[in-house]
Amino acid sequence: MRLKSYFSGTVEAAMELARKELGEDALLVHARPAMPETRHLGAYEVVFGSNAPLNPHPAAPKTEGATPDHLRRDLAEMKREIERLSKCLSGARIFSEPASEESERCAHLIANELDPMIAQAVARGASLDEFFQVDATLGRRGANRAVVALVGPPGAGKTTTLVKLAARYGLASRKPAQILSADVFRIAAADQLRSLAAILGIGCDVVETPVALAQAIEEHRHKDFVFIDTPGLGRDDMEDGTDLARLIASHPEIDTHLVLSASMKPADMARVIERYEIFQPKKFLFTRIDETASFGALLNEAWRRERPISFLATGQQIPDDLEAATREKIGGLITGPAICTRTAGAAA
Ligand SMILES: Nc1nc2c(ncn2[C@@H]2O[C@H](COP(=O)(O)OP(=O)(O)OP(=O)(O)O)[C@@H](O)[C@H]2O)c(=O)[nH]1
Numbered sequence: 001m002r003l004k005s006y007f008s009g010t011v012e013a014a015m016e017l018a019r020k021e022l023g024e025d026a027l028l029v030h031a032r033p034a035m036p037e038t039r040h041l042g043a044y045e046v047v048f049g050s051n052a053p054l055n056p057h058p059a060a061p062k063t064e065g066a067t068p069d070h071l072r073r074d075l076a077e078m079k080r081e082i083e084r085l086s087k088c089l090s091g092a093r094i095f096s097e098p099a100s101e102e103s104e105r106c107a108h109l110i111a112n113e114l115d116p117m118i119a120q121a122v123a124r125g126a127s128l129d130e131f132f133q134v135d136a137t138l139g140r141r142g143a144n145r146a147v148v149a150l151v152g153p154p155g156a157g158k159t160t161t162l163v164k165l166a167a168r169y170g171l172a173s174r175k176p177a178q179i180l181s182a183d184v185f186r187i188a189a190a191d192q193l194r195s196l197a198a199i200l201g202i203g204c205d206v207v208e209t210p211v212a213l214a215q216a217i218e219e220h221r222h223k224d225f226v227f228i229d230t231p232g233l234g235r236d237d238m239e240d241g242t243d244l245a246r247l248i249a250s251h252p253e254i255d256t257h258l259v260l261s262a263s264m265k266p267a268d269m270a271r272v273i274e275r276y277e278i279f280q281p282k283k284f285l286f287t288r289i290d291e292t293a294s295f296g297a298l299l300n301e302a303w304r305r306e307r308p309i310s311f312l313a314t315g316q317q318i319p320d321d322l323e324a325a326t327r328e329k330i331g332g333l334i335t336g337p338a339i340c341t342r343t344a345g346a347a348a
């Protein structure tokens, strides 16, 4: 089967392009917002599979007139797509089980908002472990202390989670920790953090500018943990956070976790992740695990962006409602008990 990506401003328009070229029998493999490298080709990407020969007079594809740079990016994206697909297919035991059981399992995973391609591979016997990584460590690898920044959209749970982490990893292990609040956008935001830090007995400084943040990181170099809280930037505020994002993205010591609510709509989550690329987060941290029953989107994004999942926040209680991400926990959320047992068995 030949696979081909089509890009356009809407999923429907991209599908029309694909059907024009590949014919009505072409099979939709998946649809999603375009990756940053291919965004210039259209906001959405659909991947179609077909056995039919190419239409000799196809509608002009959107890539026509592409520059060498565009072509290079297209090739890089195609390579990634092929790698993803081969991962899906290599783990699958095709037709090894009765179709009805397999499709039932697949439908269950898709209902849990898992990407149809992953759902199909897992339903056919691939291990879910193939599709995501976990990394519940704090700090950059090889660094002798942990400097951790939490970034993310307004109300995602950054401040609450930061305090949970500070209590869990600083206070409980009796290691010197410092909180830095770079959230000077909202009135009284730093006050909320300062009073929580005071209850825990952890120092808390407010830093007004990115330069002051860099200085404070240096000033607290003898602390084992430095936790940085940042403002929640909405879609229209991103420009205000550009300097902070640049500092955080370029600082060699900062381990940046993008905090996302697991209860977000999948398409919104993909958009927020795209917006927060300027911070170059290293890991994804999911909150509000207690508020949803569909967890596919969090795995889809970890897979697409090739970033590990660090922690899961499961409620409002400080510091209890926080868990280090593990394969078993995430596998259980995505597949539910029936398939989880299978997956765990396969992974062992
Ligand atoms: N149910 C639930 N609520 C949570 C969780 N994490 C945080 N919250 C709640 O979400 C609300 C917002 O949390 P904050 O930590 O202030 O969020 P934030 O990202 O710092 O918000 P801004 O600073 O305004 O961008 C608070 O009421 C928290 O108690 C979670 O895992 N589950």
Ligand SMILES: [Mg+2]
Binding pocket: 158, 159, 160, 183, 189, 229, 230, 232
């Ligand atoms: Mg906050």
